Amino acid sequence: MNNNYTTIDSLSQHTNREVSIAGWLYNKRGSGKIQFIIIRDGTGLCQCIIEKGKVSDELFEQLKHLGQESSLSVTGTIRADERSVGGYELAATDAQVICPAEGYPITPKSHGIDFLLKNRHLHLRSHLQWCIGKIRHTVIDAVRRFFNDNGFTLIDTPIFTAIAGEEQQSLFEVDYFGSPLHLTQTGQLHLESAAMSFGRVYCFGPTFRAEKSKTRRHLTEFWMVEPEVAFIELDGLLELAENFVSSIVARVLKDNKSQLETLGADIASLEKITPPFYRLTYTQCVEILTSERARGFLAGQLQEMQEQKQQTEAKIAELEKQQAGQIKQWQRDKNAAELIELRSELAEINTKIENNPKHAQLAAEFTWGKDLGGSDETIISQMHDKPVFVTHYPKQAKAFYMKTDRENEKVVLNFDLLAPAGFGEIIGGSVREDDYERLVARINEQGLNAENYEWYLDLRKYGSVPHGGFGLGIERTVAWITNQKHIRQCIPFPRMMDKVYI
């Protein structure tokens, strides 16, 4: 940095010294002859104390009327104080308003998601978004560190691509000098060819899927990291994946504890994320889903939710009764705020109660051969306290490139990794079919045009080896670690089905 401002995250090194900080007005409170203004500078928050008499009267008045998100610099002495946000505060002697702001739309109170997304360019300044952004940064750094430290070579795969990794998926089509081309939905096929050169490789970049999915787990543009390894079998891939995910979580726990706390993440359960993870086959999952145990588990959940619903309704009724009677104004206001919260809580519980029997039915009627649905994965994941590998899916439900299990031709050597506590899938991967004839047969079976896959088939002609890899969704991983309901909070500028705000 070549300016004279001290960053807020380094204030502890400047105790009892005079410094200047520069940032934006995050929040302020006034009390006659003293004002508390909280400044954010991108590295943290700092409370500045403005006392009448310690600064000029003109400045005191100016600061008193300064709007949220005005930019300014403040000079003063740093002192430790437990009452202050970061543990340190600045006793101001001078300040300079750089650009006053009026009517900033995002107030410190609650807002709806639609409003926040429309104001995404400003919402990024809010504290929770800042915490998520910091953790996303750590996750991405940990991803690169893990592969770079374990003998992997980074290979950048193309964004424009002629062939598809998964069949029957909608891809975004672009006009490429008059011919149709697609935006990549995976770097895997190209990565396989690179694995035959470098042995262990990975790619990391944006990926695009035109799936018309309106759920908390879907974006049309998201970031995915994909390792690919030559000479590896399914067991090796699972080990790689669990070490990889564990290293990411450990790194976030080390670097971002305070952000995790702010976001209300479940730190105790994150500390449990160490190898080995649970391993289930698809067939075992089907058994669990259709079992008495799963039925009981869901019924138990339903009962819990209904009790929760009754309690919430009772609380609402009690508060409404109070509101109708004669009570003090401050109590009335407090009740009103609590009612709003309870009502939205109730709406959420009702949705869950409504969905529970549907999901129970889907699980109970699950038959071998179908792909696991989102709700099925949620159930399996809720029944475990650590991530769960699900392996050996039916061949007909999976992509052409997955290697058929030679010991059971009905299934493929693939796996999904389900994050715990109902977060669902964060990784999908497989051993790749390495036999030329079998791969051609699979391509034809799925009605794909083998001509388009000539170069991919070449890899099976010239020194084919057992190999495999997987893809990890960055936003899903961040959402799981930070305890966010929706992955749109975990990417700075989310792109969703039929919707791009900014």
Add this chain to the structure above:
RNA sequence: UCCCCGAUAGCUCAAUUGGUAGAGCGAGCGGCUGUUAACCGCUAGGUCGUAGGUUCGAGCCCUACUCGGGGAGCCA
């Protein structure tokens, strides 16, 4: 594409069986020397998503449409 829910002040939400549209926050003014989403008093702020219908009377009931939220399928 299908199912469920919603749209009221800048924001978050209320409005009992259809009967004169309310609160908090935010904004403005004033008060208070340690606040933590501070607090207290006052002020301003609304064609109740759009179009039609039922009714003496519609924010509330009916129909269509638009937009949004959640879920299913599909997936990271």
